[in-house]
Amino acid sequence: MAAALVPLAWRTRSLPSPLGAVGRAGAVAEVKLRDDQYTLDHMRAFGMYNYLHLDSWSQDNVYYVDQSGRVMNLSVTLDTALQKPREVFRLPADLTACDNRLCASIYFPSSTWVTLSDGTGRLYLIKTGKRGDSASEKWEIVFNEELGSPFIVAHSVSFVKSGTHSVAVLLLRVEKDELDTKGSGFHVTLEWVTIAEMSKEGDHQYEICRKRVLQGKSVPHYAAIEPNGDGLMILSYKPFKSVQEEEKKLAENDDAKTANEKKDPLYYWQQTEDDVTITIHVPQDITKDDIKVHFSPENICVTLKDQPPLMEGRLHSSVDHESCTWIIKENKSLEISLIKKNEGLRWPELIIGDTNGELIMDPSQATEISECLMHLTSEEMNPNPEKENPPCNAQELEECDAFLEDSATLCRFDGDTLQVTHVINLGSNQYLFSVVVDPREMPCFCLRHDVDALLWQPHPDQPENMWEHIATFNALGYVQASKQDKKFMACAPDYSYSALCECLRRVFIYRQPAPLSTVLYNRKEGRQVGQVAKQLVATLEANDPILGFQATNERLFVLTTKTLFLIKVNTGN
Structure with missing residues (x-):
């Protein structure tokens, strides 16, 4: 991919200190890992959490939760300007009073509904009205309940079946596993909760109508409920299994042990x-x-x-x-x-x-x-290079080509039985990121294929073509591997560019190849070049760690503790 460095201009708005006057925005409610949250799974689930939430139904609006427990909205106006942060909702509980808490998390299952976790173990279902329209937008709690140990909202969907409105929510926990004596000592739990509208004595209320639980030994790269609530897709390094099935097997094994010897x-x-x-x-x-x-x-x-x-x-x-x-x-x-x-x-x-x-x-x-x-301890590069079919030595690869988990599995679980209906071993196709292209569909996931990155759209209603390749980002798989300090990755919903940010300051933007307005020839081969892809680099005017990163077709939003940076990428014409 041909690369050209192009200077960028961006517009920013600072988020004032929490000590400011009432009505002003406070700093982001960042929750740092505790001493007992020391595993790689804790880091992936909570330490690398994206604190900036993009409303895919109204992409000019982003949200975050501040240290006072307020959900703050920032909306784009005049193309490159942001409105002042405005409070749209305030969590009833005092977040600072809970020591054992996680970061607050938000998901937008529809244009008028929001699911929200305060990080202490309480789930909120909120009816918002039409977001982005100040005249009709009003955040109102219709359901809230304590659901055990703290969790984050991984995904949620809103759907209507047989005239009944339901919201399905996927909750993610990393919990202590007393039976695990050889591994990390923790397991990952995905709790699938369905909240439905119930009519009691003429009053319409929302209540939990079903809970399903799956467990695994690694934080899933991707986990999403199907739009109609009929299934669940999980992309993970280690497999997930239904807790009900595991309990059934354990009971059967206990009975067998009681009746017979091994x-x-x-x-x-x-x-x-x-x-x-x-x-x-x-x-x-x-x-x-x-x-x-x-x-x-x-x-x-x-x-x-x-x-x-x-x-x-x-x-x-x-x-x-x-x-x-x-x-x-x-x-x-x-x-x-x-x-x-x-x-x-x-x-x-x-x-x-x-x-x-x-x-x-x-x-x-x-x-x-x-x-x-043996190459992990060998001091010799390759003692016998002339040997037929020499073994692959990791030292022969470029450092950026190696990654920790060399195989992952993509599974679809049936919503009624929690049995696996489809399974694909992804081999060395490394997971990179996920993105909502169409909020009415499941999120897409991006995988590395050789040096490129391919974007895949799940289609649960098409069993014979359940995952469709919808876009390719040339050389992105190789380029991202060389960024040792990368934190977040994203792409535009129209695939016009991809982007990644490091932990501090730098943002890299990779445009898709575009036709040239002038004639350009390849110096080595002499052939005319019809298209060129460009790399753009932005350096933020802040040294605070990057906590959030979101992409739309025209803009990138980058959130630090006290500042939201708005980077104009495309003209929108």
Whole structure:
């Protein structure tokens, strides 16, 4: 991507000190991590929280919560000017009185509804009227309830079914896990709460009609409820599972332990880079005609005679089901061979959520894994470069090409059963950011594909085309990896540019390629260049940490503790 540095002009408005006169805006209500919030998950969920909230239904309006618990609105006027901060809502509780609190969080599920957490564990559902219209805008609480330990609002949607209005909210917590003795000691909880309008004695009230809980061991990169409330999509490094299902399995396991001693595994499995081999011991009286093995690209089912399935479920990754086979060995064992579609990908489990099998790793595989890790302690760059198929050494890569989590999974959960209906292993396609392109649709997520960044729009109503590629940002995947101090990333809803900011001062803007008004030739190749993409850099006139970052088609909003910077990017013509 051709890059040109272009000076930027921006307009700013300072947010006065909280010691100012009544009616003035106070500093942002930043909540810093405590000593007991020391994990990477705490940092991702709360330490890197975006304190600036863009109203996607009215993109000239941004909001933040100040230290007095007031929701402050700033609106764009005259293209590059901001109105004075105005208070639109005040939290009833005193935030400073609670020691164990998180940052307050806001989400806009519709043009007239807001969901709000005060960070202490209380959820508010607020009817606002038409926002952006001072004549009809009035924030009024229609529901508020204490929902346990503190949380942030990750996402929310507003919908009508069978004439009943509902608002579904996704709450995120990082909680102490007393059973975790080997990991971080914490787990991540996503609580899916549905609040519906109820009619009681002629009075219309909003009450919680359903709660669903999922747990995982990493903060999701992306988690969003479908617009009609029928499903949930989660993109995460480690999988999430329904707490109800886990409790059911634990109860079943407890019953089994009470009745019997520990049972042997029902099956054993091994894997190479290309295939998976499953071995099942079958009774002596079982013949080949008694065995039924059903393969599909995503699932497997094995039954003996008319008994319930011996093993059944969704495979960790896709297989070439037409090439999968099974045979009866001489020792009366059933051997099943699965051919991996994604060659080289190692499976951490055979069937998702199934604990009835045991992975057998032969010494050569253990040695291979050890050799893959040797570069972490080796002092030699590559002792035998002429060796056929030399191992990949991390030192041979550029530093910006490495990132902590080299694989993530995108899952869709059914809203009624909380069972996984779709799962995609993203491999090395690193998650970058999410953005609301159309507030009536689910948020889009952006993934790194080689050096580029691709934007994907979920379509839950299209099972055969559930994720659509809608935009490409050339070289952004590579460029963002080189920014060691980056904090937030975003893009314009019309894809005209992408942007990222560092923890302090600097903002980088990457425009999409645009036609040139003059003739330009490539000096090396001599060919005419028709389009050029530009990089723009802005340095903020403040040394305070950046706490919020939002992008619209025409502007970037950058929030520090005491200042909101408005950067004009596009003309809007």
